[in-house]
Amino acid sequence: MKGRFVLVLLALVAAAALAWWALRSGGGTAERPREAVATPSAPTPGPGQRIMLLFPGTDGLLHPELRQVALPTDVDERAMLIVNELLAGPRSGLLPAVPWQATLLDLFVDDSGIAYVDLSGPPAPLAGSNVELMVAYSIVDSVLLNCPELHSLQILMNGHEIPTLTGHLDFSRPLVLNKRFISKR
């Protein structure tokens, strides 16, 4: 127990040292080359592209649905297309990704490869961790699986960061790909 606290404290010490280092090296971080957002492996536009969208099934897990779409090269446009396809709803017997009439208000990608997806919020409070997990990971997993140059995604609502949607999952930070909620069957 004490050991863990000490570790936390140690980490604080390390963090302070690193901050001091970074400051002293005189903006060395600014010179560091940014990772290019668009990688050469990004798909080229064309009508024959297949994307995989994830929708909740009646088993409380995510299931893939494949679609043919013309996929933009630009990562923000590609992410935007994925989210809009998701919001348009499933074509098979799956459930909608978002259980309210949500619209995509904004989507932007920062330098570090984090996508921010701003949706219109639910008209009434929702409940259940499963509901929350399905909303979050249908969006996060669908976007990240189709946009490999992104490493995480944060969902905003009505232009604001939200702490959580139904009181369980942490929405205040970007979420990474989580395949644990994708059905194995």
Place this chain on the structure above:
Amino acid sequence: MKRLTIVLAVLAVLLGLRPVAAQTTGTVSFRYAGHVVRAPLFGSRVELVPVFALLGATAKFSPAMGTWGVQLDNHMIQFSPGLRVVLADGKLAEGREAPVASPGGIAASTDFLDSMILSPLGFHLERVADGFRITPGGRRGAPLTVRATAADFSTTTTLVLTMGRPAMAHVNETRPGSVTITMEDASPQLDRATVLRSRRIRGLEPTADGLELSLAPGIGLLSWHALSDPPRVILELGPKAAPPTSAPQAAPARRPTRKGVRPIVIDPGHGGKDSGAVSGSGLEEKNLTLAVARRLARVLRRMGFAVRLTREDDETRALTDRTALANRLDALAFVSLHANASRAASVRGAETYYMSLDSASDATAAAVAKLENAAGSTARSGSELDMILWDMAQAEVLNESAQLALSIQRRLNSLLNLPDRGVKQAPFVVLTGATMPAVLVEVGFLSNPKEARRLADSAYQDQLAGALATGIAEFLRSGR
């Protein structure tokens, strides 16, 4: 391990540039309980070690870690030269400036000593003619209205003191049958409407610097904790002698520490304004989780464990308060109870979650990256840094959390006889920053009519509590 190595390497660099106070500029006196010490001064900073000795606190420096630890009664304060942050009873706090290494050990401003060290230890500093006086309890402050309510249970009584505004409270059993409650920077006054009906409480009276609670013969303070929103102090009162345990195998792997027996903290999910999920027949998640939590606490106590609930009633409670309570009590395990809802009525079964650290899987790399980005702009780095550090705290016990989750889920599966929804990982708020094995259990789906009916049945709630308790006990006794 890689993370620890990097941290240690960086620490080695840091030790070379740790700020040091070398030049004494005089001395200053500290008085406490009739004793006086003179502590060397270094400009605005004062040597702390003589002050700790005056209080009778144990102060130790760990050269390997570069940290100081000060222990007194139930309190443990940790800090490092050159760092503004202090870990007081498991909670991070940030001071206005950092202490520095000094010839006698460590030196800091009297402001730092007062607010970061003495205050969490239950003292405060007063300036007197030739130095300072250390006084137990908080500063005399503005009047603070306190409403007291008590509830008698079969063997214990819970006393809840609801405060009109937040104030740091200290509770001490000064002598058998007498408990003092002091509130920092406040003069507590009892709400006139307060009428305590409890067979274990003789009276509750305001005194010069707090409240004095008199108890019935043989009754003592078992434990206490503070909660926010609304701010309140909760005292658990009962017979001081430990109740006899019946079965010989009921002796759990108790690990007594300086703080006494470490409890298992059970968190009944949701509460108050937040009902959580609601079944078709109107069963609310907040009520179900409280009912199961109470039953679970009863079973665990029968097994010989100490148990604390994060809420005793239908109260609104911040997610972070729930975790903070478990950290502060140095809990053996933290179990958050929930009932699920799905849009598909057919979904049923229980599942157990533990923290997913995906978002900081390489916590050190993430911390470094964040710090590099934030080196120029410190505005937003504080809370982010905390988050990363708390992730690291949970990372240390992640394997144990996984074991606890498996142990619980195994028991639920055999009880429920349902398709196994399994152990899963997700970044849940209530598990973030927990420094002990921590899990969130979804005991079933209220959106499934059949399961909701079963969950509403008190006999089934008892079975659930039994399965949960067995899973928790098996984990705790597995000789980790």
